[in-house]
Amino acid sequence: MGGSAFSAILPASALPRIPPAVYQALKARLTPRLQTLYSMVATPYEAPEKADHGDLDLLVCGPSDGAKEVPHATVQTLLRAKYVVPMPGNRTSNYAVPIERGEWALLGHQAEEEAARRCAAEDGQQETYYQVDVHVCLDESEWRRLNFFHGYGDLGIILGLLARSRGLALGSTGFKIQHHPRPPFELTESMDNVVQYMGLSMERWNAGFRTKQEVFEWVGTSSLFDLTRFRTEGPGISKIKPGRKMYAGFVEWVKEQQRHSKMEVAPARSREDEDEQIEHALRYFGKKEAFDALEREEADRVRLKEVFNGNSVRTWVGLRKEEWKELKMIIDEVRRRAGGEAGILKILDERGEDGVKECVLQAAAKLGVL
Known part of the structure; x- marks a missing residue:
């Protein structure tokens, strides 16, 4: 019902x-x-x-x-x-x-x-x-996007599984790179572009599919589909939900193709394989420069946090744990004097951890905390 x-x-x-x-x-x-x-x-x-x-x-x-x-x-x-x-x-x-x-x-x-x-x-x-x-x-x-992704039953979910097997993500919001802990990085919102990237024919999609078999065969023409590496069970493979009968049918179709070809399923792709596919996708969609800039920003934030944090400032100044107000005042003063975190990062690059420590001690002295 x-x-x-x-x-x-x-x-x-x-x-x-x-x-x-x-x-x-x-x-x-x-x-x-x-x-x-x-x-x-x-x-x-x-x-x-x-x-x-x-x-x-x-x-x-x-x-x-x-x-x-x-x-x-x-x-x-x-x-x-x-x-x-x-x-x-x-x-x-x-x-x-x-x-x-x-x-x-x-x-x-x-x-x-x-x-x-x-x-x-x-x-x-x-x-x-x-x-x-x-x-x-x-x-x-x-x-x-929704008209495409929800078309032909579970086809959108099947294509999402295919993308995920290569380190990419496809959903109703578009084609992306999962990049924890940051939000997913968008490659494109256009499903026409996604289909083209995956080596599939949008003309065939528009023509319609009379049977599930035709859908499965169309998916099998994708450049991302590798019969020797497509796993249908084991670590990292979610169980098929009872209501997803078409998705379950695709999994059985893959198994049958593997049995028919008498091939052994190769080990799951390595992280290096996924990184190579991600690199390819970034260049294909012209997003390599923007992605690398985010990577550098994230690396800089991590590097700065390792040096300029509450524990290090408390140790350098000699603050007790209950002196959290003084700690916040010093951190805010250092940021003000340096012109924000970008300025503190510049000090770290030019003078190292000792340079950051010196700025902290100067700020503490000015505030009369030392």
Whole structure:
């Protein structure tokens, strides 16, 4: 059953799984309505061979009247939804749209509709509903990213796994380098650029996939995919979630390819291999200089912190632990006299640790702490 968003309002049986023909008719009916409110409306391509659907996802962007946002009540009225779980900003709001009696029968699914209504009646519900999720995107860039990443079921997750195997990160916010403890370093937000970098054909993606097998074979053409090194289990490999059936299918497809080729899976890539791929990606996207600058800044911060810190200042001046106010005064005075941490770092580079110590003692003397 779908409908988890309405668990506090409706039993799961009131939001039945939706047959493909009914799903397509619902999408065809609601998309034009939302296009009267937003300049961009789309539903990510569905997973191939999907037997049924739990809800209808719609990505929208750009209110048509130029307003900052469209009120939830307006969308609710337009969709003729009875219930709504509203979320502010660029997030997903959920709408429960009543299923008209006989609606499924017109599409050859009378038995399924009757069975769904019986289940709902057993839980005290006289009506059944579609769950329609409307995600309001921040801008066109996000709208395009989400439309790609959530297209064809678990394909975005599979591509993310492929990127992670090379030390990179792909998600709905773009292509990045995981760089702890700092935030991820962005390579590109454009999924067109990501697909090109991964050696895949966007033309083939746009043409559509009729089967999961076609999706898996397309992924297998990526320059980042190495059958001899692609591990499906072991250290560092997360267990497949029960709901990710397409992802699980891809893992089985990889195993079958490995068995068919009678090859032994090579050891996991080393840190050096990942660093080489990261270097390649930085140069490809023209981000090498910016990344190196951040690396230098981080190295400088670490180097400065090793010398100029509370413990070293307390030791040099001879402060007791309870004299924390005096400690802060000295540290602030050194920063002021040197012109900030960049100035202290310059002293460290030119005169070493003794130079920093001398500045600390001078600041303490001026403040009368010595």
